Every structure is written in structure tokens, then in C-alpha cells.
């Protein structure tokens with residue numbers, strides 16, 4: 120069983136998000152001794168530009184055409200990222216909220232890996248069909264303020280809605296969120312929110328089913344997705 124830990128905070132040892140994520144990982148490791156964990160630390164990762172030759176390639180693929188030799192070399196770096204992403208059974212995304220959404224490095228990574236023909240495809244009617252099936256995702260987030268359901272700022276949470284939308288689009292619908300909030304109001308509120316998130320993280324790791332489910336061909340349902348192009 121392989122888990123890919125996608126880290127989108129630059130705060131390393133100070134990180135509120137990683138405190139919770141590490142508790143989740145410790146509990147999961149304790150329960151599943153066969154667990155392999157790969158890490159992609161996005162603030163310490165050189166991602167290739169989604170511009171120049173690579174943006175040409177993206178549009179070529181969207182048109183259902185093969186990439187020519189000239190573009191293949193740059194595209195190979197995107198393919199390495201995609202292959203690495205697809206090699207996991209479980210994803211753990213550790214991300215703070217930045218400006219109501221995700222930090223730019225995580226968006227950059229998503230822009231790199233969400234490619235037609237790899238994570239999703241278009242069918243003959245031009246509808247998107249998810250290809251990233253049988254995977255599970257846990258998103259551990261932390262936020263300075265409180266965006267939970269009872270909060271007047273709930274509608275400003277574009278982080279959870281966006282991550283559910285983009286990964287659901289490619290087929291990852293088994294998603295769990297643990298949102299630690301508020302982190303930056305008072306010390307007491309932060310400590311209480313971290314304690315509550317730690318408990319949820321340990322409980323999720325210990326009491327959920329993590330074995331990979333083999334995807335069944337044809338179970339994807341393009342009719343559930345809006346027919347727009349990425």
C-alpha cells in the first residue's frame with residue numbers, strides 16, 4: 120500500500136497543518152506495517168513550467184492528437200510527475216488555507232498533473248471521463264480563521280470545495296477532510312482546534328478501511344460530470 124504525501128506548506132517544523140498530518144501518518148503506520156510513504160514537498164520542488172512547449176502539448180492532447188518529437192522532451196518531465204502521482208493508492212494533502220484557497224505551489228502541481236489522457240479523458244461525445252479510479256484521499260488543512268459550517272465565513276472556503284471538485288473530476292471521490300481551525304485568533308482557540316484535529320486524524324487513520332479497492336472498468340459515470348473542458 121503506497122501513500123503519497125503532498126506537502127503544500129513552507130513552514131516545515133512550525134507548521135500547524137503538518138502537526139496534524141504527522142499524527143495521521145503515525146497512526147496509519149502503526150496500523151499498516153506494509154505502508155510505504157512517498158513525499159512530494161512542493162515548496163522544495165522544481166516543477167516544470169506549464170507554458171511554452173508544455174502548454175502546446177496540453178492543447179495538442181486536448182484535441183486528441185499525439186505530441187510530436189520536439190515537444191516530447193519537456194513533456195517527459197510532466198509525465199514523471201503524473202506517473203509518480205498515479206503510483207499511489209492513497210493521497211495525503213497537507214495544505215494551509217491561503218487567501219481562501221490553496222497555496223500557489225499546490226495549484227501549480229495540480230496544473231501539472233491534471234492532464235487529458237492521463238488522469239481523465241474525453242469520450243466520443245466530448246464529455247470528460249475520470250481515469251483516476253480506486254484511490255483514496257485525505258486532505259488535512261489548517262486555517263487562520265474559522266470557516267466551519269456554523270461560521271459566517273463558511274462560504275469563503277474555496278479550499279475544500281476546490282479540492283473536492285478537481286480531484287472528484289479526475290475520479291478521486293473517496294475524500295476525507297480534517298480542517299484545523301481557527302489557528303490565528305487566540306492561543307487557546309488554536310490549542311483546542313489542534314487537539315480536536317489530532318483526535319480526528321488518529322481516529323480516521325485507525326478506524327477507516329485503507330486497503331486499495333481495485334477499480335472496475337466501466338464504473339466511471341461521465342453523465343455525473345458537467346461536459347466542460349479543462
Ligand SMILES: Cc1cc2nc3c(=O)[nH]c(=O)nc-3n(C[C@H](O)[C@H](O)[C@H](O)COP(=O)(O)O)c2cc1C
Pocket residue numbers: 128129130133134135136137214215216217218219220261262263264265302303
Ligand atoms: C499567504 C498566506 C495567506 C493566508 N490566507 C489565509 C486565509 O485566506 N484565511 C485564513 O483563515 N488564514 C489564512 N492564512 C493563515 C494560515 O492559513 C494559517 O496560519 C495556517 O494554519 C498555516 O498553516 P501552516 O502552519 O501549516 O503553514 C494565510 C497565511 C498565509 C501565509
